[in-house]
Amino acid sequence: MTTEQPGTEQAGTEQAGTEQAESVPAQVHVPGRFGAFGGRYVPEALIPALEELDEARQKALVDPEFIDELATLHRTYTGRPSIITEVPRFAEHAGGARIILKREDLNHTGSHKINNVLAQTLLTKRMGKRRVIAETGAGQHGVATATAAALMGLECTIYMGKVDTERQALNVARMKILGATVVAVEHGSATLKDAINEAMRDWVTNVDHTHYVLGTVTGPHPFPEMVRDFHKIIGEEARGQVLELTGRLPDAVIACVGGGSNAMGIFHRFVTDQGVRLIGVEAGGDGIDTGRHAARFATAEPGVLHGAMSYLMQDDQGQTLETHSISAGLDYPSVGPEHSFLRDSGRAEYRYATDDQVMHAFQLLCRTEGIIPALESAHALAATLDVGKELGPDALLLVNLSGRGDKDMHTAAEWFGLVDKDGQA
Amino acid sequence: MSALSEVFARCKAEGRAALIGYLPVGYPDVEGSLAAMTALAEAGADIVEVGMPYSDPVMDGPVIQRAATEALAKGVHVDDVFRATAAVRDAGAVPVVMSYWNLVLRRGVDRYAADLAASGGVGMITPDLIPEEAGEWHEASERHGLDRIFLVAPSSTAERISVVTGASSGFVYTASTMGITGTRGSVGSGASELVARLREATDLPLCVGLGVSNGAQAAEVASFADGVIVGSALVSTLLDRGRDEGLAALRELTAELAEGVRGRA
Numbered sequence: 001m002t003t004e005q006p007g008t009e010q011a012g013t014e015q016a017g018t019e020q021a022e023s024v025p026a027q028v029h030v031p032g033r034f035g036a037f038g039g040r041y042v043p044e045a046l047i048p049a050l051e052e053l054d055e056a057r058q059k060a061l062v063d064p065e066f067i068d069e070l071a072t073l074h075r076t077y078t079g080r081p082s083i084i085t086e087v088p089r090f091a092e093h094a095g096g097a098r099i100i101l102k103r104e105d106l107n108h109t110g111s112h113k114i115n116n117v118l119a120q121t122l123l124t125k126r127m128g129k130r131r132v133i134a135e136t137g138a139g140q141h142g143v144a145t146a147t148a149a150a151l152m153g154l155e156c157t158i159y160m161g162k163v164d165t166e167r168q169a170l171n172v173a174r175m176k177i178l179g180a181t182v183v184a185v186e187h188g189s190a191t192l193k194d195a196i197n198e199a200m201r202d203w204v205t206n207v208d209h210t211h212y213v214l215g216t217v218t219g220p221h222p223f224p225e226m227v228r229d230f231h232k233i234i235g236e237e238a239r240g241q242v243l244e245l246t247g248r249l250p251d252a253v254i255a256c257v258g259g260g261s262n263a264m265g266i267f268h269r270f271v272t273d274q275g276v277r278l279i280g281v282e283a284g285g286d287g288i289d290t291g292r293h294a295a296r297f298a299t300a301e302p303g304v305l306h307g308a309m310s311y312l313m314q315d316d317q318g319q320t321l322e323t324h325s326i327s328a329g330l331d332y333p334s335v336g337p338e339h340s341f342l343r344d345s346g347r348a349e350y351r352y353a354t355d356d357q358v359m360h361a362f363q364l365l366c367r368t369e370g371i372i373p374a375l376e377s378a379h380a381l382a383a384t385l386d387v388g389k390e391l392g393p394d395a396l397l398l399v400n401l402s403g404r405g406d407k408d409m410h411t412a413a414e415w416f417g418l419v420d421k422d423g424q425a
Numbered sequence: 426m427s428a429l430s431e432v433f434a435r436c437k438a439e440g441r442a443a444l445i446g447y448l449p450v451g452y453p454d455v456e457g458s459l460a461a462m463t464a465l466a467e468a469g470a471d472i473v474e475v476g477m478p479y480s481d482p483v484m485d486g487p488v489i490q491r492a493a494t495e496a497l498a499k500g501v502h503v504d505d506v507f508r509a510t511a512a513v514r515d516a517g518a519v520p521v522v523m524s525y526w527n528l529v530l531r532r533g534v535d536r537y538a539a540d541l542a543a544s545g546g547v548g549m550i551t552p553d554l555i556p557e558e559a560g561e562w563h564e565a566s567e568r569h570g571l572d573r574i575f576l577v578a579p580s581s582t583a584e585r586i587s588v589v590t591g592a593s594s595g596f597v598y599t600a601s602t603m604g605i606t607g608t609r610g611s612v613g614s615g616a617s618e619l620v621a622r623l624r625e626a627t628d629l630p631l632c633v634g635l636g637v638s639n640g641a642q643a644a645e646v647a648s649f650a651d652g653v654i655v656g657s658a659l660v661s662t663l664l665d666r667g668r669d670e671g672l673a674a675l676r677e678l679t680a681e682l683a684e685g686v687r688g689r690a
Contacts, residue, residue, distance in 0.1 A: 041526055041553050043484050045578030045603055047585055187490055193481060200483040205604040207580065304527040304553075307482060317503050318531030320480040 001165065032221025037337035038126060040220040041304045042200075049207045054222040056127050061229065066122065073118050074233070077151070078107050080115075081237045084398075089368035094388025097395035100245070102266060103372070104402045111403030112262045113144040113290040119230040121148040124211040131155040131210040135199045137192035137258075138163055138328035138376070139171025140403055141215030146180035148213075149165065156180040159199045161191035164328055171407055172327060190321045192332050196306050210425065216259025216333075217336030220307030224337050231265025234400065239269050242398055252277040252387055255400040256379040257330050257350065258294070260336035262402035271347060280339060281383040283325030284352035294323035295352035296335045297343055303334075310337040324413060326355040327375035329403075353382035359415050361385060362405070373402030375411065428519045428547040429506065429572055429595040431469050432631040433651055442647035442686040445632055446470035446679060447523065447600035447656035448663075449478050450509040451501025452492040457668055458505075459512040461675055465659065466518035469677040469683030473513040474550060474654070477506050479525040484552040486607030488657040491664065503528055503537075507544035521595070523550040529562070538565035548572030548595045556592035563592070574598050577623065579615040592626035596652060597623060601635045607657045609636035618650045639678075643685025653686050 007278040011292060032038050040050060060066040074080035077419035082103045083095050091099040104112035117134075124132055136142030142158040149156035158175050162184045171339050175182050203212040217224045217231075220353055235253070253270050255263035257280040270276045285293030293299075294309040303312035305320060313321040313333040326333040340350035353361070358375060365370050377400070384399050391397075405412070413419045426434070427459060436443045441670050446465045450458045478493035478501055485493070506522055515522035529537045529549075541549065548571050551643050553563065556575060572595025577586055580603060592596055601616035602609070616633050623631050633646045634654030643653045662674035 029473070039558050042555070042578045043552055043578070044585065044589060045580050047555060048580045048582055187487075188480065188494065196559060197481050197483050201486075201605050204484070207603060290660055304530060306483075307553075314527065314531065318528040319497065320527075321554070352616060386510055 005202045024314070032225070032337045034224070034341035035308040037302070037309050037340040038221055038224055039309050041309065042220045043204055044305045046207065046220070049203070050220055050222065053123070053128060053211070056123050057222060057226045060126065061125055061307060066126070070119055070122060078114050078118065080107070080233065081104055081241075084241045085371070086237060086245070087369045089298065090365055091135055091388065093364055093368070094385045095391070096393035097388035098246070099384060099388065099397045099399060100242055100250070101399050101401040102234060104400060105373065105377070105404035106232060109140070109142045109144045109147050110192070110406065111144070112234060112375065113215060113363070114267060115143045115233060116226070116227050116230040116261065117141070117144040117148045117217065117289050120211070120213045121152050121154060124213070125152060125192035126153060127211065129209050129211045131157070131206065132158045132213050133159065133199050133202050133210055134215055135150055135159050135195040136215065137160055137161070137195070137331060138407060139175070140165070140329060140407065141167040142180070142182070143171055143174050143178070144173040145213050145215070146178035149180060150178045157202065157321070158182050159185055159195040161189070161195050162186045163190045164192065164195070167328060167408060175298070183246070192328070193320065193405050197305065200306070209254050216261040217264045217338060218259045218306055218308055218310070219333060222309065227261055228264040228268055228338060231261050232268040234262065235267060235269035238266060238398060246396060248396065249276050250396045250398040251272055251391055252279050252395070253398045254279045254281065254380045254384050254387060255338060256281045256330060256376045256402060257335060258283070258376065260339045262400050264336060265399040266398070267342070267348065270402045278342065278348035279383060279387060280348055281379045282350060282352040283323070283327060283330035283332070284354035284357070284378060285324040285326070287354050292324035293352065294325045294330055294332060297350040298352055302340065305334045308334070308337045310334050326358060327379065327408070329376040329378065331373070351383050353379045356383040362412065363416070371401070372405035373401055375408045379401045427572060427595060429472070430544050432519050433596065436471065436651070438518060441688065442650055443471040443652035444469055444643070444658050444686045445472040445631070445634070445652050445654040445682050446682070447474035447476055447654065448659060449476040449489065449492050449496055450505045451496030451499060452480055452660070453495070453663060453668065453671070454499055455501060455505050456510070459509055461663060461672060462509055462513050464672050464676050465679055466513055466516035468500040468679035470518050470679060471651070472519045472521060473658070474521055474523045475506055475509040475513065475546070475682045477503060477522065477524045477528055480526050481650055482525060484605055486605045486657060488660050488664070489606050492660050503532055507540050507546070510541065510544040510546035520546050521548045521550060521572070522546055523552065526551060526554045534561045535568070538569040538571055542569040542634045547573070548574055550574040550598055552576060556588050559592065576600055577619065579603055579619050581619070583622070583626075585624050586623060590623065590629060595628055596629065596632045598654065599623065599631050599633045599650065601633050601637070601646070604635060605634060608638035610663070612620060612642050612646055616646065630656040640681040640685035643682045644688050647688060653682070655682055
């Protein structure tokens with residue numbers, strides 16, 4: 001450590017093309033901890049598997065063979081690098097700020113989820129396991145996992161809340177066609193958190209031959225760190241692409257936050273760029289005062305769920321509260337522990353967008369740019385409209401368009417009254 | 426000598442294993458659960474595990490999940506845990522609590538420990554807390570004279586066994602198989618092998634749970650372990666039955682299990 005003032009080495013951050021030191025601010029003091037958050041709150045039976053996974057991923061991250069294999073898959077299968085798209089007609093509604101989208105929606109399977117899934121399934125094979133399981137809310141992570149399992153010849157079981165299987169029937173069919181077994185979870189609230197509970201029960205029973213492909217930056221160590229590392233390519237690509245296009249770094253990077261994997265993916269490379277604001281957008285649902293939302297940072301206090309200490313929507317007894325969002329992918333009561341750390345340390349800021357605001361932004365992007373975003377990503381777009389107005393026409397904003405909206409057509413058609421009561425167009 | 430040590434010393438003197446029975450507080454309702462725990466103690470359980478229902482019980486199978494979900498729907502409160510521990514003590518058995526960690530964190534670890542000790546509880550089983558995350562619990566349990574019961578599993582390496590037994594007191598919860606709570610046709614051979622590995626690492630009493638549901642299985646486990654833990658099978662006696670009928674079935678199974686731990690099955 002030196003006695004330099006914090007930020008000294010970041011001088012010149014905003015100059016075009018300046019490469020920053022690779023070091024991330026001292027944040028992980030204890031393995032698996034981001035400040036007070038993270039950790040491993042799991043049954044003892046899983047500890048050996050978590051240690052095996054931690055060792056395997058650390059080896060893989062510096063193994064040229066793994067790095068090359070993953071890079072080749074991303075180039076020839078995922079479709080990386082994903083492009084960036086400037087959206088001037090949309091930007092007219094955001095105070096005239098310059099807005100650039102990172103197009104993770106164009107990846108194979110339709111969202112950023114494939115980045116993490118391909119890496120974890122490669123790890124699964126390296127660990128000598130033959131079966132993968134995963135949870136899914138909207139179905140994006142389930143579809144990505146079923147896809148990678150088909151590609152790599154692994155058995156695959158996907159856990160999905162019963163309520164979500166009904167909301168996302170088409171994605172259930174996609175997963176089945178790809179060869180996966182889909183289990184509809186009926187316990188508890190029958191949504192994403194219950195699907196995770198059931199996946200953990202499967203894992204603790206079958207851990208000798210099964211890897212749990214956790215889909216976001218939550219869960220016990222090493223998942224939050226590992227999943228972030230498998231998504232950080234989003235920010236690494238985008239930073240270079242924005243510099244090349246505009247000659248400077250963006251003023252703000254904006255992403256939606258459920259568990260928070262697409263946000264950590266695009267934020268990570270910018271954390272050391274002190275002049276770049278990092279803005280996460282949670283699900284405001286029907287509005288904070290209604291209690292029907294998933295804006296953890298607006299109302300929640302820290303607690304433990306699914307293996308990690310983080311902000312958590314809970315009652316005064318510590319029981320998990322049910323959440324609401326129009327987007328199944330953000331409908332989760334906790335949030336990745338690194339987001340809690342970035343929030344408490346002041347490096348990132350978190351806002352929320354209500355369902356109304358989200359659907360407005362969703363329709364606006366469709367009508368002004370011909371891009372149909374996922375409802376999750378439309379949260380980031382909704383906040384972008386506000387941030388643009390706040391910062392004015394000189395601002396440059398980078399937004400992670402984490403997924404495409406095909407899966408949300410039913411919800412959107414109902415919202416905008418494009419179908420009759422029987423769901424007929 | 427702690428209350429748990431006394432139980433295991435007494436059982437050893439009698440040439441048998443201890444019977445540890447689990448029931449969730451709040452099922453079928455709070456008063457009904459206190460009556461059930463009292464019946465469990467009177468019918469032969471040496472130690473009663475008072476379970477607190479939790480919204481996300483990742484170590485529990487369908488039977489305990491169902492009871493927990495119904496108890497939560499009826500509004501069971503963490504305060505009710507301490508009523509249950511007091512009832513168990515009044516009925517002559519030794520009460521320990523089983524709780525997922527967020528419920529303890531939310532109350533405040535020290536406050537939870539103080540309330541538990543004041544109600545006659547002697548320790549806590551923590552299914553989703555490993556020793557590395559248990560610093561605050563370690564301090565609070567020392568301060569209030571409570572035992573810390575951590576779990577080991579067939580997957581546990583020698584290194585993990587050393588960590589867990591080093592942090593535990595009272596007894597070690599030895600999971601018979603990889604998996605979650607629930608009755609099984611047989612207790613895996615992994616259980617006796619795991620107990621043998623644990624014996625080399627610790628002098629603490631070793632109690633085996635997960636999957637034990639009848640007197641014959643209890644007798645089998647009692648032949649190599651210091652205690653037999655039964656949960657889902659006991660909870661099952663209360664499901665889909667009227668209160669008196671459920672209590673009678675509970676007493677009957679408990680008596681059978683008590684015979685089992687005495688090698689008479």
